[in-house]
Amino acid sequence: MIESAFGQIALILLVTAVLGAGAKLARQPLIVAYIFVGILLGPTFLDMVHYEDEIELFAELGIALLLFLVGLKLDVGLILPRALQFPTWTRAKQFDW
Amino acid sequence: MLDSSFTQVALILLIAIVMGLGAKLARQPLIIAYLAVGILLGPSFFNVVSFQEEIELLAKLGIAILLFLVGLKLDLGLIRSTGLVALYTGVGQVVFTSVVGYFLIVALGYEPLPALYIAVALTFSSTIIIVKLLSDKRELDQLHGQIAVGFLIVQDILVIVAMVVIVAIGSPGSTNSPIDLLFVLVGSVVFLVVVTLLAKFVVPRLLDWMAKSQELTLLFGVGWAVALAAATNLLGLSMEVGAFVAGVTLASTPYRESLSGRMVSLRDILLLFFFIQLGTSLEFAEAASQLWPAIVLSLFVLIGNPIIVMIIMGVMGYRSKVSFKAGLAVAQISEFSLILIALGYSLGQVEKSVLSLVTLVGIITITLSTYLILYSEQIYNLIPKFLSIFEKKDLSSSIDEEAQAARYDAIVIGAGRLGGAVVEGLLSRDARLLIVDQNPTALKELRDRGLETLYGDVTEPEFASSLPLHEADAVICAVPERTTNLVVLEMLERYKYEGRICLTAMDEPTAKLLQEDSEVTVIRPLNMAASRIIETLPTIRDRDK
Numbered sequence: 001m002i003e004s005a006f007g008q009i010a011l012i013l014l015v016t017a018v019l020g021a022g023a024k025l026a027r028q029p030l031i032v033a034y035i036f037v038g039i040l041l042g043p044t045f046l047d048m049v050h051y052e053d054e055i056e057l058f059a060e061l062g063i064a065l066l067l068f069l070v071g072l073k074l075d076v077g078l079i080l081p082r083a084l085q086f087p088t089w090t091r092a093k094q095f096d097w
Numbered sequence: 098m099l100d101s102s103f104t105q106v107a108l109i110l111l112i113a114i115v116m117g118l119g120a121k122l123a124r125q126p127l128i129i130a131y132l133a134v135g136i137l138l139g140p141s142f143f144n145v146v147s148f149q150e151e152i153e154l155l156a157k158l159g160i161a162i163l164l165f166l167v168g169l170k171l172d173l174g175l176i177r178s179t180g181l182v183a184l185y186t187g188v189g190q191v192v193f194t195s196v197v198g199y200f201l202i203v204a205l206g207y208e209p210l211p212a213l214y215i216a217v218a219l220t221f222s223s224t225i226i227i228v229k230l231l232s233d234k235r236e237l238d239q240l241h242g243q244i245a246v247g248f249l250i251v252q253d254i255l256v257i258v259a260m261v262v263i264v265a266i267g268s269p270g271s272t273n274s275p276i277d278l279l280f281v282l283v284g285s286v287v288f289l290v291v292v293t294l295l296a297k298f299v300v301p302r303l304l305d306w307m308a309k310s311q312e313l314t315l316l317f318g319v320g321w322a323v324a325l326a327a328a329t330n331l332l333g334l335s336m337e338v339g340a341f342v343a344g345v346t347l348a349s350t351p352y353r354e355s356l357s358g359r360m361v362s363l364r365d366i367l368l369l370f371f372f373i374q375l376g377t378s379l380e381f382a383e384a385a386s387q388l389w390p391a392i393v394l395s396l397f398v399l400i401g402n403p404i405i406v407m408i409i410m411g412v413m414g415y416r417s418k419v420s421f422k423a424g425l426a427v428a429q430i431s432e433f434s435l436i437l438i439a440l441g442y443s444l445g446q447v448e449k450s451v452l453s454l455v456t457l458v459g460i461i462t463i464t465l466s467t468y469l470i471l472y473s474e475q476i477y478n479l480i481p482k483f484l485s486i487f488e489k490k491d492l493s494s495s496i497d498e499e500a501q502a503a504r505y506d507a508i509v510i511g512a513g514r515l516g517g518a519v520v521e522g523l524l525s526r527d528a529r530l531l532i533v534d535q536n537p538t539a540l541k542e543l544r545d546r547g548l549e550t551l552y553g554d555v556t557e558p559e560f561a562s563s564l565p566l567h568e569a570d571a572v573i574c575a576v577p578e579r580t581t582n583l584v585v586l587e588m589l590e591r592y593k594y595e596g597r598i599c600l601t602a603m604d605e606p607t608a609k610l611l612q613e614d615s616e617v618t619v620i621r622p623l624n625m626a627a628s629r630i631i632e633t634l635p636t637i638r639d640r641d642k
Contacts, residue, residue, distance in 0.1 A: 005154045006161075006336070010327035013320030020313050021303070030312060053102065054154050060103045 005051040012041065012049070102148040109138065109146070109373055125467055126226045128432060131369050132460055135376015141384075146377050156374045158323065159367030160436055161340040162360055165322035167224070167253050168344020169357050183247025186409045190248070190427055191255055193405040194220040194398075201397060205390045211447045214263075218438050218455050219398055221256055223431035224249040226463065230470050231426075235593070238567055241419045244410070245426035256433045257341050263440065264335040277333070284332035289342075292325065296346035304352055308537045308552075311359075318356045319363070321347070335440060351537065351544075355553035358560035368432070375435055375456055384453045391457035398462045399469075402427040422473050429466035430459050504568040505531045509575060510555055510585060512539040515601065515622055516575035524548075531569065556584045562592075571597040575620070579607045586611060 016037045023033035041048045049055065113134050120130035138146050146152065198216035203209065227245060228237065236242040265281060300321075307313045322343045329339030347353060403424030410420035438455045441447040469476065509520055512534040520543070523530055533551045534540050540550040553560040555574075566572065572594065574585045582600045589598055599618045602608035611619045 004327075004330075005150065006157050006323070007327040007330070009154070009158065010320070010323040013316065014324045017307075017313070017317045017320040020310075020316055021307060024307070024310055024313060030310070030316075051154075054151055057102045057106065057151050061106065 005054050008049060008051055009054075012037065012055075015041065100147075102151045105146060105148050106151075109134065109152075109370075112138065113369055113373075124471060125464060126229065127365075128223075128226065128372060129460060129464055131372035132376045132456065135373040136379055137376070138373070139377030139379065141380055141382075146373070149374075149377075152370050152374050152377075155367050156371035157336070159364060159369070159371050161323050161326040161336060162319065162364040163368055163432070164257075164326075164337045164340040165318075165344040166357055166360060166364055168341040168346075169348050169353055171250065171253070171345060171348055182244055182410060182413055182415070183251055185413065186244070186406045186423070187248030187251030187255070189409045190402055190405050191220040191252060194402055197401065198394075198397060202390075202394070205393065207390075207451075211451050214438060214441045214447050215394070215451060215455060217259055218434035219394060219430055219458070221252050221431040221433045221437075222249060222402070222427040222429055223433070223463070224253055225432065226429065226467070227426045227470075230467065232562060234471070236422070241422035244419070244423045248406075248423075249426065252431075253433075256431075256437070257338060259437065260335050260337050260440065263437070263446075264333070264338075264444070281333040285329075285334060288328060288332055288339075292342060292346060300346060301350050304347070304350055305537065308352055311355075311535075314352065314356065315359050318347070318360055337436065337440070351540070351550070351552045354551060354560055354563055355535065355557075358553055358557040358563075361559045371436075372432075375439065375452075378449065379453050379456050380449075383450055384457055387450060387454040387457055391454055391461060394454075394458050395461040395465075398430060398458065399428045399465055418477055421477050425466065425469050425473055428469055429462040430455070435459055504565065505529050505549075505570070507531075507571040507573050508533060508564065508566070508569045509573045510534070510581075511574065511576035511601075512536065512543060512550075513576070515577065519573060519575045520548075531565070533564070555588070556581055558588070561585075561588045566592055566594050566596075569596060571599065573599040575599075575601055577601060577603050577622070579603070582607065582611060586614065586617065590614070 016034060019033040019037050020030050023030055040046060113131060116130035116134050117127050120127055137143060195216045198219050199212055202212040202215050227249060231237045231242045231245065307317055322340050325339035325343040326336035330336040347356065406424035406427055407420040410423060434455060438447060438452050442449065442452050506528040507523060508531045509516055510533045512520060512532050520530060520532055531549045531551060532543055533553065533555060535552065535554045537552055540552055544550045555561050572589060574582050576582065582602065586600060598616055599620055600611050601620045601622065602611055603623060608619050608621055611617055
């Protein structure tokens with residue numbers, strides 16, 4: 001029924017929002033819900049996701065951003081002695097996982 | 098070399114940044130830069146974009162979020178506050194441009210159906226570009242800014258109507274068979290009923306509960322927008338309508354501002370790909386043959402549209418300066434014009450050459466009207482004599498700039514332990530307050546007591562720009578976090594806020610940093626508490642003497 005890449009993304013997002021709410025209820029991090037969505041929609045169960053290329057692109061972008069943010073928020077003060085630091089402060093937000 | 102979609106996206110983004118810098122230097126909106134990137138990377142020049150499907154998916158997601166945000170921010174109150182003038186000018190200009198434009202385009206040698214498409218596309222003006230330009234010039238709160246925003250909202254609604262009509266009569270097959278049409282009709286009614294019920298009973302509660310996790314709220318917002326878009330697409334309507342409806346359903350929840358604050362940056366990134374896609378579909382040889390009609394139609398939009406708005410406002414009794422500045426807001430076409438034509442193209446109703454034509458008109462009118470708006474004051478001073486013909490002779494009844502009265506004694510940021518105490522203290526002196534916080538439960542208690550509240554994160558630029566700063570005599574930031582206070586100060590300086598500013602500092606370095614600005618009163622909760630403690634110890638005080 002859901003043939004287009006757009007429709008599949010819609011399905012994925014919606015299922016994720018529902019399972020994500022479930023994860024919050026069980027006081028679990030959202031990552032757990034995300035992996036469950038993957039298992040549920042993947043070939044093991046419903047086998048509903050067929051646009052691997054598109055999803056892989058999103059995943060790659062996501063990983064790039066994640067690692068970028070890790071670098072951006074890396075607090076030098078925690079590793080280097082005080083004398084070697086230069087003053088920095090970022091206004092990036094906390095992860096909400 | 099560039100054979101993975103990931104590297105292509107990287108290349109597109111990189112070039113977009115460079116071109117975007119150029120656009121900012123020329124004081125042009127970024128949309129121009131994006132279109133240029135598309136043309137540059139498309140078949141006319143380098144021909145490096147080969148992952149059309151991936152880019153199309155990103156573009157579609159961008160359009161869905163764009164329309165979701167239009168629906169989310171749809172504020173009918175704004176139309177009411179500027180009154181009938183927004184309605185008359187908004188509708189009047191659309192009718193004028195589509196009718197006169199239609200005959201003009203037919204005269205240029207186009208078939209009736211493409212002519213109709215082009216004429217309708219030329220009527221709309223870009224809310225995003227205008228709001229950005231006016232807010233940068235700090236003219237959003239002036240009379241002409243309010244009127245412009247009012248009629249742009251009227252036009253946003255008309256765009257949606259146009260999209261519904263186009264797809265309903267335009268999809269291949271549906272015009273031929275009444276059964277298909279019936280299916281679409283019944284489907285739409287069922288869709289609207291189901292969505293209305295969900296919006297009324299399920300969604301608000303779901304959101305109240307999800308708001309505890311910001312990531313989940315964002316996920317839900319995007320998911321809801323894309324899901325309804327996909328649903329209307331399945332029903333045979335355009336996906337744009339579903340996304341718009343999704344926005345409207347969330348517009349009356351208290352999470353409106355924070356959701357739109359979060360989703361705006363997502364929209365901007367994804368919409369980039371729509372303009373890139375549009376640019377890549379523009380073939381230069383073909384576009385060159387469209388140059389003359391493009392210039393004629395651009396002049397029509399640049400001159401005709403403002404004049405009709407000025408005539409309508411003149412008849413209603415506005416001064417020529419106000420109507421001139423408001424009129425400039427319609428001197429360009431909108432991203433919706435491009436979306437509309439792209440929709441017609443995907444339905445097979447218009448040729449690719451029409452897409453090129455409208456893209457060209459978009460580039461020309463957006464570029465030129467940006468300068469018209471930026472230098473509206475100077476241009477007005479050059480030609481006031483001519484413009485006075487758009488003014489009523491009897492000006493005793495004319496409507497002039499109104500002085501803005503302060504609506505709030507203070508905006509309080511933070512309703513936590515400190516903020517809550519500040520609010521109670523101010524309330525006991527009958528102050529009119531607007532309370533801002535990112536904790537929905539704290540706000541709910543205040544809202545239940547009849548106070549005005551706004552849910553959102555002030556460190557997000559989009560949300561900050563929606564604060565009614567000019568309507569408040571003071572801004573009090575009662576949040577202990579150092580970053581929040583610094584960001585608030587920076588924001589207030591950016592908007593050249595002139596009222597009183599109170600910020601909170603928990604430690605000495607922060608206090609020093611905040612105090613650098615002499616306008617700021619710094620609250621030191623810990624020091625103040627400490628000195629109160631010391632005051633209550635009479636023995637030590639005596640020893641001092």
